[in-house]
Amino acid sequence: MDSLIRHTHQINQQLARYGVKFGIYKNGTFQERLFPFDAIPRVITAEEWSVLERGLQQRVNALNCFLKDVYGPKQILNDGTIPEDFVYRSPGYLPQCEGILPVKGIYSHISGIDLVKGKDGEWYILEDNLRIPSGASYPLIARELCRRCSPDTFRHNNVVDNRNYGQLLRETMDSVNTGGINVVFTPGRYNAAYFEHSYLAEQAGAVLAESSDLYVRDCVLYYRSTHGDQRVGAIYRRVSDEYMDPLTFEPSSLIGIPNLMSAYRSGNVAVLNAFGNGIADDKGIYYFVPKMIRYYLGEEPILHNAPTYLPFYQEDRDYVLEHLDTLVVKDVAEAGGYGVLFGNKLTREQLQDLKDTIVAQPRRFIAQEVIDFQDLPILEGDSQVERKADLRAFVLSGAEKTVVWPSGLTRFSRNPDSFIVNSSQGGGFKDTWILSR
Numbered sequence: 311m312d313s314l315i316r317h318t319h320q321i322n323q324q325l326a327r328y329g330v331k332f333g334i335y336k337n338g339t340f341q342e343r344l345f346p347f348d349a350i351p352r353v354i355t356a357e358e359w360s361v362l363e364r365g366l367q368q369r370v371n372a373l374n375c376f377l378k379d380v381y382g383p384k385q386i387l388n389d390g391t392i393p394e395d396f397v398y399r400s401p402g403y404l405p406q407c408e409g410i411l412p413v414k415g416i417y418s419h420i421s422g423i424d425l426v427k428g429k430d431g432e433w434y435i436l437e438d439n440l441r442i443p444s445g446a447s448y449p450l451i452a453r454e455l456c457r458r459c460s461p462d463t464f465r466h467n468n469v470v471d472n473r474n475y476g477q478l479l480r481e482t483m484d485s486v487n488t489g490g491i492n493v494v495f496t497p498g499r500y501n502a503a504y505f506e507h508s509y510l511a512e513q514a515g516a517v518l519a520e521s522s523d524l525y526v527r528d529c530v531l532y533y534r535s536t537h538g539d540q541r542v543g544a545i546y547r548r549v550s551d552e553y554m555d556p557l558t559f560e561p562s563s564l565i566g567i568p569n570l571m572s573a574y575r576s577g578n579v580a581v582l583n584a585f586g587n588g589i590a591d592d593k594g595i596y597y598f599v600p601k602m603i604r605y606y607l608g609e610e611p612i613l614h615n616a617p618t619y620l621p622f623y624q625e626d627r628d629y630v631l632e633h634l635d636t637l638v639v640k641d642v643a644e645a646g647g648y649g650v651l652f653g654n655k656l657t658r659e660q661l662q663d664l665k666d667t668i669v670a671q672p673r674r675f676i677a678q679e680v681i682d683f684q685d686l687p688i689l690e691g692d693s694q695v696e697r698k699a700d701l702r703a704f705v706l707s708g709a710e711k712t713v714v715w716p717s718g719l720t721r722f723s724r725n726p727d728s729f730i731v732n733s734s735q736g737g738g739f740k741d742t743w744i745l746s747r
Contacts, residue, residue: 328451348722361613368607369423370423372599376602377590380589402590403589404586406571410575417590418583418590419483419486420482420546426684441551445739446475449718450717469744472744477514479513483544486582490544494546495520496508498520510546521565526567526570545579549566551585551587558570592642597615597618619637621672621673630668639664641674642673683698683699683700699721720739722740
């Protein structure tokens with residue numbers, strides 16, 4: 311590991327050369343910056359990973375059952391396990407998806423589940439990302455560069471090889487492909503994760519395409535090729551639902567594919583991830599995932615949510631209002647570390663304003679106990695310091711099985727006083743080592 315640390319600067323130079331950057335829109339302008347890499351890996355033992363793997367498979371399987379149910383028979387709503395009006399008021403619920411069953415009945419093919427490890431040694435789920443979770447490419451290319459700089463490090467440590475992500479992605483796409491080529495659909499060069507789109511397309515042996523490359527005819531999706539137009543059997547989209555088809559969703563979208571929804575509805579193309587998944591990664595719906603696991607799978611959750619309160623319920627709302635100065639409050643419509651408020655950082659006036667907003671809009675928020683999650687060592691100059699870090703695990707669901715990639719994106723805060731680790735908030739990333747024994 312000392313060799314890796316010595317090569318940190320060289321690895322970051324290589325990442326810059328490969329264009330491993332993270333772009334964000336801020337104050338109306340597009341800004342692109344390097345995604346800083348720290349060479350000290352997060353290490354997870356084989357025994358610990360075994361528990362995480364089973365828990366993540368369980369959770370994603372339950373979420374897929376929920377999506378299939380909520381856009382179909384709605385048994386969990388009819389039984390009152392989840393309030394019907396709570397679901398229908400979610401910005402992630404898309405009525406246009408009612409009654410549509412995706413190819414092989416799978417909704418979330420690539421899930422990004424965010425976890426933290428508390429100082430009590432327990433892992434807690436913080437968030438489920440089932441729309442277009444990003445980040446797998448970063449530890450993938452970082453590991454490759456680390457191998458080049460310090461091959462002996464990986465010869466002498468029992469680290470599970472993570473280079474199979476492209477293969478897993480391809481197998482997932484192939485398992486639902488309706489007959490045709492696999493496509494990774496990108497909005498283009500100025501998207502925040504464009505590097506990842508192109509890199510994963512290459513790794514999975516798929517075609518990278520923009521809207522101008524694709525069209526629908528007779529409810530079938532085609533790719534315009536110099537060798538003649540080719541039918542598309544599976545499209546891994548990296549574009550938000552509302553911009554995917556201007557004839558179904560946002561009519562002003564210039565980056566979508568007109569009539570894609572007709573091809574999808576007809577079962578002629580698999581869309582990864584399915585339309586409408588936003589209802590399952592709504593931060594409010596997160597509160598109900600343990601109930602989903604019991605309801606659909608008849609099992610007790612292996613991994614637990616952070617202790618969470620739903621102001622939608624009067625009892626929870628009363629508790630939140632009374633203890634607001636010790637909780638963290640999250641706006642369910644926000645992402646990327648935005649809309650997160652720590653009560654102990656607010657002034658008396660700000661706390662009162664937030665209380666008033668919660669009372670007026672209880673469906674808008676969840677509140678959680680602040681988990682004092684583990685710090686990990688990072689390099690800062692010539693010394694090591696401790697910073698908060700989370701883990702995004704990637705779970706791939708194909709027609710036959712649900713697989714957890716034996717790696718993950720460990721993100722860390724570079725601010726010593728911050729619990730926010732998101733790249734959009736200035737964080738960096740690490741490799742995640744899963745030990746084989």
